Amino acid sequence: MSNVCLFLIYVSVITLYLCARPCQGDSRCSKGVQQKGKMLSDAQLFDLEFEKLVSELTEQDFTDPVLTDALNRLKEVLRYNAPGGKRNRGLSVIGSLRELVSPSELPPDEVHRALLVGWCIELLQAFFLVADDIMDASLTRRGQPCWYKKEGIGLDAINDSFLLEGAIYRLLRRHCRGQPYYVHLLELFMETSFQTELGQALDLMTAPPHKVQSHCEIQDCILFLLSPCGCSHAGIENETEHNNAKTILLEMGEFFQIQDDYLDCYGDPAVTGKIGTDIQDNKCSWLVVSALGIMTSEQRAELEACYGRSDAESVERVKALYDTLEMPIRYHQHEEESYRRLQKLIQLHANNLPHAVFLNFAKKIYKRNK
Template sequence: MRRLLNCAANATKALRTKCLDLSPFKMKSHPLVLCSASFQGDSVCNGAHSKKALLSDPQLFDAQFDELLSELTERDMNDSGLTDALKRLKEIMVYNVPGGKKNRGLSVIGSLRELLPPSQLTQDSVQQALLIGWCIEMLQAFFLMADDIMDASVTRRGQPCWYKRDGIGLDAINDSLLVEASIYRLLRRHCRNQPYYVHLLELFNETTFQTELGQALDLMTAPPGQIDLNRFTMERYKTIVKYKTAFYSFYLPVAAAMYMAGVDSEEEHTNARHILLEMGEFFQIQDDYLDCFGDPAVTGKIGTDIQDNKCSWLVVKALEVLSPEQRSQLEVRFKSLFFCLSQIYISI
């Protein structure tokens, strides 16, 4: 159990650091927070004599993207008739995949370093962990590209959403599917001879299904133009967060590393899942706060939760303490005025 605590703490430290830097919420001292040091300064292969051994995990991770991009768009298919489509795939990948903090992807190698002794952490296993990390970043890009269309978002990571670019529009739906399909091409090519390959496929498929269920619940809770604040309960909020965010953002990277390390017992995965889903909920609460009160210059996006009628933590908590008059005001103005919830929340 202690190994799982260390793994969860280190694999997600970058996420926690980002949250604490941007948000007024402060995490209290806790064994999870005070565990071992961050993985980000570790070098590849624990002393392997090569130039790569001098690079940190984030540097190795960035270098790996160029390699997999070349593989997918230049060496994967040899049909000359697909030249334009592969060029489009390259543009999609470059624009949508590497622009984030990469915390989910880096959590794979960070977790693997916690789970394997140095003698077992070979250069091949490091490279596979980096590639699996990029597959998670690609899964994230697939989700976000589709989510931006459904939410009619304007910006993502400090630039226009992909579907908002000239000439893209709803073609972005197929573009997002290309990104998702590329995940399984990479996993098959690089991992199918590994004993954990089937576990990885099941993990990615199950996580995708869980996330899409969470997205469906989110959309059903707040259909466009239909205001029903009775749907905005803490139970519903926690379920949306668990399935839409926590599974793929927190459990997926650590679970992938566990399978790579040969940790495949249901008990250990259940223990890790419990810890990581709690951390995912904490992360989402801060994200909801930043959607309303965060500076777009810092967060990289313009928040739309209020005008999108989203079941966010702010409105759920506000509904628990609003007076009847304030609730009535919120029901009338929730959809039309972006600043309404901000003003009410500040006043209570």
């Protein structure tokens, strides 16, 4: 459920970029903001913005005491599920905007809105992850128990995921309603959600117990649907630039998902913050799809006997099979090829946008281990 956010980041940045107003020499327009005589980085500003939005969502707008318990629950849901990740998605909004708009033309209120939109992307990700962890019966997320696994939470986490989603639109309405890109952002978030949910539906439908041979053949269909067509409505005036950026980000998003598949099996849970379950869940991952294309009939029989089973012995037999097929070596070769391909695509297609916007995305995911 992750790679669609690359598209969301890009279009969010472009909508802000197209509509940002010159700040007419405001001395605060710089890379960072001064507070009490100290220059704060974007990461520090981003952290401060989170505390503001938590307060806004749970304290400022409501006076009815009947809602007190529900608002306290929302505060707990926000603080447990939204922070704690790498924050690459949210920080990429303000980081990319700074590449597109010179400091003298970027007013403080646009910086604030970029930080806010960045957190809305993080909230969208949190919404997806809370629900996804329930569907996948995952155990840990970001180095702590999945929200639904916490004592006293259980399937109430379903409604908590709805609260995270609802918070997005409350924040966008409050802070962006007066902006010319407001409708574009709303459409983008909603269409991205719908496309992601279609992809998740296919992911679930193509993982029936103990059936490896058939369901892995439509992996490409899943990856295709994860591209949110709502980007076409996001206020990008130059269709050629939009399509060029989409070409780059499709490659990047696909590789990001392949990395997730690899780390689910080979990542260190102490680093990734989660225990992989793709083998147990019979997921159509890059590892199993690639392995099916090179294994012998005997190895395929071994895979079909073990894949999609939850007992430790079956999982270890699948991993041993991957090792025999040298899947880690094949993955790292694919990583190098994909990164070189991305660099070429950026050189070819990012003609009228700063290459740094795309290179910064690529560097964040290249050789990542969590």
